[in-house]
Amino acid sequence: MTAQSIPAAARTLPTEALADDDPGYDEEIPRGLRRTNRWRGVAGLTLLAIGLGLLLEQPAALLAGVFGVAFAAYGQIGAAPTPELDVERTIDVDEPAVGDEVPVTVTVTNEGEDTLTDLRLVDGVPDGLAVADGAPRGATALRPGSAVELTYEVVATRGAHAFDSLVAITRDVTGATERVVEVDAPDRIICTPELPADPPSFPLRAQTTRYTGRTTAEEGGDGVEFHATREYRPGDPLSRIDWRRTARTRDLTTVEYRRERAASVMLVVDARKAAYASHEPHAETSVDRCVDAARTVAASLLADGHSVGLTAVSPRACWITPGHGLEHRLAITTTLAEHESFARRPPEESTNVYGAGREIRGRIASDTQVVVFSPLIDDGGAQLAHRFDAHGHLTTVVSPDPCVTDTVGQQTATISRALRITQARHGGLPTIDWQREERLERALLRSNRRWSA
Structure with missing residues (x-):
């Protein structure tokens, strides 16, 4: 098992317990078992003690050396036990609302015949969930038939979050060797934000169909x-x-x-790897805010009787043809919450913006309007919107601002984004600049005033 496959919470344990490239790793040790090098140097000190005892004719030093030899030998021939564990995870609320703190209890039972004198446990908390209280890890000794509990709370965020396997690390009584195993305990938390019941009005451009x-x-x-x-x-x-x-x-x-x-409208979320921008690690990303904005705009347009579709510019394909009705509303709600295109973690592959835009244009009607949700932190999002408009699809841009100005580089990125917004507006694209710490309703109101002035 590599360090990369161990849940993030496990990486807070000592490095020696996790690194496969430890210089003391012995290729001949059975898989899952490794030396910790905890007693590295004991043999040298032991020989030194024996030498001094013989040289100085000190029985105490000689005796200490003998005990050292015995201890070092035990560390070489001993091995950490293989744990036989049963894991039961209890989640109080399977489908919480965004922001809810969800209690999680993990019960680990020793079903083997050996006492585990040094057992370390790390639960596989999903990357998209932050621990608000308690700890998903612990260390204990566990007799056969005994159990231990890990209790903690996570903060629910949008999406379907699958728990990883629990990681168990056992050591022998000397701590010289350890064994790392995974114990499957499949569970997940699904957080599906509903479309707003009373969304603010979203200004579409004058384009019509027969409905x-x-x-x-x-x-x-x-x-x-x-x-x-x-x-x-x-x-x-x-x-x-x-x-x-x-x-x-x-x-x-x-x-x-x-x-x-009524208008036919396609919502296009910029979910490229480059669009996953955040002002600090583990904070809400630009794609998260794009999804929130798409949810509000979809609710507004559906309430006004328009046909609404959804897609993402991402290597992870997503497509909902424009439509309306309760079932269509549910499909958009579920897709925005759970589809892998809008996952909390960015895709590993890059996206060809030109090819993605061409594919979308080939699948929508000629009179379909487009709303692009993009942070506009690179030229890709801006080019996407301009090409939709150039091919006859009246286009509106909603752009959440991820920028901060703490460093010179961040200030440069802020200026570049502002220039893209200015160019888009001068090119005839209505662009909603949604600032950080600002409610989307206020940004829409500002834009409505700008366009009606």
Whole structure:
């Protein structure tokens, strides 16, 4: 078992207990067993004590040397026991809400016939969950039939989090050798944030399909907002005749309203490796904020009667064709929460932005609008949005800001991102700059004021 395969919590144990490249590692020792080099140098000190005892004719020194030889010999021929463990993990809440602290109890029972005099345990806490209280590791001695518990709490975050195997490390009584084993204990926590029930309004650009909705078209027809008047035509509804004007001019006049139609919208989340930016280790990433924004925008557009689809620019494929209805809403909710495209850890492979954009354009209708969610921390996200718009898909950008300005490099990245936003706006792309520590609703309100000014 390599150090890379051991859960992160185990890496807080002494390095000698985990490193396969330890210079004292003996290739002839059976797999899973290794020397700790804890008593390295004992043999030399023992020989020194025996030599001094003989030279100075000191029985005490000679006796100490004899005991040292015996102890060193035991360390060479002894071996850490192989544990036979039963592991039961209890999770109080399997499907918590985001931010909930979830208690976890791990019960480890010694089902073997040997007493484990030095047993170290490390539970396989998923990388996406932070430990809020307690500790997922411990050290104890365990008699046959006895059990020990590890109790701790984790903070729930979006996604499906699978627990790794529990790692058990045993040592012999001298600590000279140790054995590392994994004990399977499959469990997981699923955290699926719902789409907001009362989302803020999201401003789409004027693009229409034949279905009724709330995106305005630059033509008259049925609706609620006044558009124009025209001469009466046979068959016009009496309710749309402007009777006041008719009484004044004695000419029948029909009122036309600005027609409202539904849009087909594809939400495109920039989930490339380069988009996983964060202002500090283990903090929320830009992709996390993009997913949060996509969830809010999807809820807003579905509530307005639009057809909404979802995809990701990522080596991990994800696709939901634009649609509407309760089942479609559930599919978007589940995908944003659990799909591997939006995992908390970035993909290992890079993504060809040009190829990904071309593939998406080839799968959506010509009149489909696009909303791109990207931190715009490199040219890839900006190019993606510009190409969608250049190919006739009215495009809006939502950009969570991951930047800080503590160092010169960070200041440079902040300026570069600001330039990309300015270029996008000058190129006709409405761009919502969502600042850190700011609610998305406020960012949308600022943008609405900017676009209506």
